Amino acid sequence: MFFDLDKLSSLVEDLDVTDDELILATRARVAGRGLPGPASAEDVTRFERVVGHPMPDLLKRMYIEVANGGFGPSEVLSLTDTGKWFGDRADISMAYDDFAADPDHPLPPGIVPLMNRGCAMWTLIDFRTADGQMWDWDPNLCCLPHAFAPLEQSLARWLTDWLDDVMPDGPYPHRELSSRECPHV
8 A cells, every 4th residue: 555544544524514414415315216224333333343443423423323334425335234235345344355355455453444336336334433534446557566546535525525415426536546656647
């Protein structure tokens, strides 16, 4: 990886929205979509043990108060296998294990695949940050060594962009390129 993850800290964003408002707006946005019921606090705790870090509070609340997956721009993975897949994995644990099993390009500890965007692209979240720093995995932009990069936004900003219909279809505008010197760019 080309980023010193310990030097990246939680983002300070001036959002005019509270977590409670984000949860209410997300509930309204996904109403009638047939999403699974909320996850349990025990489901959250089990996954936190797997990752070795606490889940950012807003994400925890989304899973417990909104739905066990399916919310967000391309549908966040379920915390547990609900029988309904949001992406090409049954749940977030399967995606986390798949990334961890890749010896050539494993994710740093605490970085969790959250949403499969298709074509090998993923949106990830950093469990080590209280605000849930968002990351991107997109090997299509350059090459596998440069697939992983920060989005420079928190989970709250990411969800706000989705709720405001400003989430891009293509590469994230907040994505920081890993290396401008890459011969594949």
